[in-house]
Amino acid sequence: MSTQGSLTETAAVATFATLLRAHATATRKLNALLLSEHGLTLSDYEVLLRLAHAPERRLRRVDLAEQVVLSASGITRLLDGLEAAGYVERGECPSDRRVVYAVLTEAGRAKLREAQRSHVAHVEALFAERLDDAEVAQLGELLGKLGEGPPGACVADG
Amino acid sequence: MSTQGSLTETAAVATFATLLRAHATATRKLNALLLSEHGLTLSDYEVLLRLAHAPERRLRRVDLAEQVVLSASGITRLLDGLEAAGYVERGECPSDRRVVYAVLTEAGRAKLREAQRSHVAHVEALFAERLDDAEVAQLGELLGKLGEGPPGACVADG
DNA sequence: TTCCTATGATTGCGGACGCAAGGACTCTAG
DNA sequence: CTAGAGTCCTTGCGTCCGCAATCATAGGAA
Numbered sequence: 067m068s069t070q071g072s073l074t075e076t077a078a079v080a081t082f083a084t085l086l087r088a089h090a091t092a093t094r095k096l097n098a099l100l101l102s103e104h105g106l107t108l109s110d111y112e113v114l115l116r117l118a119h120a121p122e123r124r125l126r127r128v129d130l131a132e133q134v135v136l137s138a139s140g141i142t143r144l145l146d147g148l149e150a151a152g153y154v155e156r157g158e159c160p161s162d163r164r165v166v167y168a169v170l171t172e173a174g175r176a177k178l179r180e181a182q183r184s185h186v187a188h189v190e191a192l193f194a195e196r197l198d199d200a201e202v203a204q205l206g207e208l209l210g211k212l213g214e215g216p217p218g219a220c221v222a223d224g
Numbered sequence: 225m226s227t228q229g230s231l232t233e234t235a236a237v238a239t240f241a242t243l244l245r246a247h248a249t250a251t252r253k254l255n256a257l258l259l260s261e262h263g264l265t266l267s268d269y270e271v272l273l274r275l276a277h278a279p280e281r282r283l284r285r286v287d288l289a290e291q292v293v294l295s296a297s298g299i300t301r302l303l304d305g306l307e308a309a310g311y312v313e314r315g316e317c318p319s320d321r322r323v324v325y326a327v328l329t330e331a332g333r334a335k336l337r338e339a340q341r342s343h344v345a346h347v348e349a350l351f352a353e354r355l356d357d358a359e360v361a362q363l364g365e366l367l368g369k370l371g372e373g374p375p376g377a378c379v380a381d382g
Numbered sequence: 383t384t385c386c387t388a389t390g391a392t393t394g395c396g397g398a399c400g401c402a403a404g405g406a407c408t409c410t411a412g
Numbered sequence: 413c414t415a416g417a418g419t420c421c422t423t424g425c426g427t428c429c430g431c432a433a434t435c436a437t438a439g440g441a442a
Contacts, residue, residue, distance in 0.1 A: 076344065076348060077357065078348045078350075080364055081361075081363055081367065082351070083273075084368050084371060085247060086251070086266065086270065087367075088367040088368075088370040092240070092243065092371070107397090108244065109398080127420075128420060128421085134245075135252070136399075138400095139399070139421090141421090142422055142423085162408070164407045164408070164420045164421070166420080189237050189240045190234060192236075192370075193370070196372070197366065197369055202239050205239055205243075205366040208359055208362060208363040211354045211359070212246040213249045252400085256401095265427090286389085286390060295429070295430050296392085297391090297392075297429070297432095298430070320390085322390045323389090324390080
C-alpha cells in the first residue's frame with residue numbers, strides 16, 4: 067500500500083526503454099545479415115565508413131574510437147581484425163610517435179563498397195517498412211541531439 | 225573512375241548510424257552507473273521491471289526474452305545471475321512442464337525499487353539535458369515504430 | 383501405442399567489448 | 413638534465429550474449 071511514490075513510467079524512462087528495444091531489434095538483424103553476407107560486424111562497417119570519409123582515409127585510433135563510441139581497447143582489437151583481413155594498415159605519425167593511424171587500404175575500400183550495396187538496402191528496407199521519410203529525418207535529428215557530446219562541454223556544476 | 229554511384233548518406237543510413245551512436249553513448253553511461261551503484265546491468269534492470277509489471281510477477285522465459293530482445297540463451301544466463309542473487313525464483317507450470325517461469329521475489333522487488341530511485345533520475349537527467357518534453361515524447365513514438373514486431377510478415381522469402 | 387514435428391529451456395563454444403594496468407612517448411617545470 | 417604529469421596505445425582478464433546443438437515435453441497423425 068501507499069506505493070504512491072509511483073515509480074511508473076515517466077516519458078524519459080519509457081523512451082529510453084524503447085530505445086533499447088529498437089536498437090536491439092534493428093542491430094541484431096542487420097548485424098547478422100552483414101556478418102553472413104560480408105563477414106563484417108556493424109562496428110567493423112562503421113569504422114571502415116569513417117575511414118573512407120576521413121581526409122587521406124586515415125584517422126588516429128583515439129579519434130576513431132570517439133566517433134564510433136568504442137573504448138580504446140575496443141578499437142585496438144577491432145582494428146586488429148581489420149588489419150588481419152587486410153582492410154586497414156597502420157600508419158605512423160612523424161610528429162608524435164605515440165599515435166598510430168588506422169589507414170584504409172585499397173582492399174578495405176573495395177570491401178566497404180561491396181558491403182555497402184546490400185547493407186544500405188537492408189537498412190533502408192528496415193526503416194521504410196515502419197517509417198516514412200519525414201519520420202526518418204525527424205528521428206535522425208532527435209537521436210543526433212541525444213548522442214552528441216556534452217552540450218556545454220562541462221556540465222554546469224562541474 | 226565513375227564512383228558516381230555515390231554511396232553517400234541516404235536519410236535512413238544516416239539515421240541508423242545516429243541511432244548506433246546515441247544508443248552506445250546513453251547505454252554506456254547508464255549501464256556503468258547502474259552497475260556501480262546497484263550491481264545490476266541494464267538488461268538485469270529491464271528484466272526485473274518487466275517482471276514487476278507482469279501479472280503475478282511471473283513470466284515465461286520465452287516471453288521475457290521477447291520483451292527485452294534477448295536470445296533464449298541470453299535470458300537463461302541472465303536469470304541464472306538474478307536467481308543467484310535471490311531476485312527471481314523458478315516457478316513451474318502445471319499445464320506444460322517444459323516451461324519454467326521467472327518469478328520476481330520480494331527481494332527482487334525491493335532491489336528494483338532501490339535501483340529505480342537513482343536510475344530514473346539518471347535517465348531523466350540525460351534526456352532533459354538534450355531534449356525537451358515534446359521531443360522526448362516524439363522520439364519515443366518514432367522509436368516505438370522502429371522497434372515493434374514485424375508489421376506485415378517480415379522477411380518475405382524467409 | 384509409436385512416430386514426427388514444434389516448442390521451451392539449457393549448455394558448449396566463441397566473439398565483442400569494457401575496465402584497469404602497463405608501456406611508450408610528449409611536454410612542461412625545475 | 414631529471415622529474416612528473418598527461419596522452420596514445422596495447423594487453424590481461426572478466427562479462428555479456430548470440431548461435432548451434434541438445435534435451436525434455438507437448439500435440440497431432442498413423
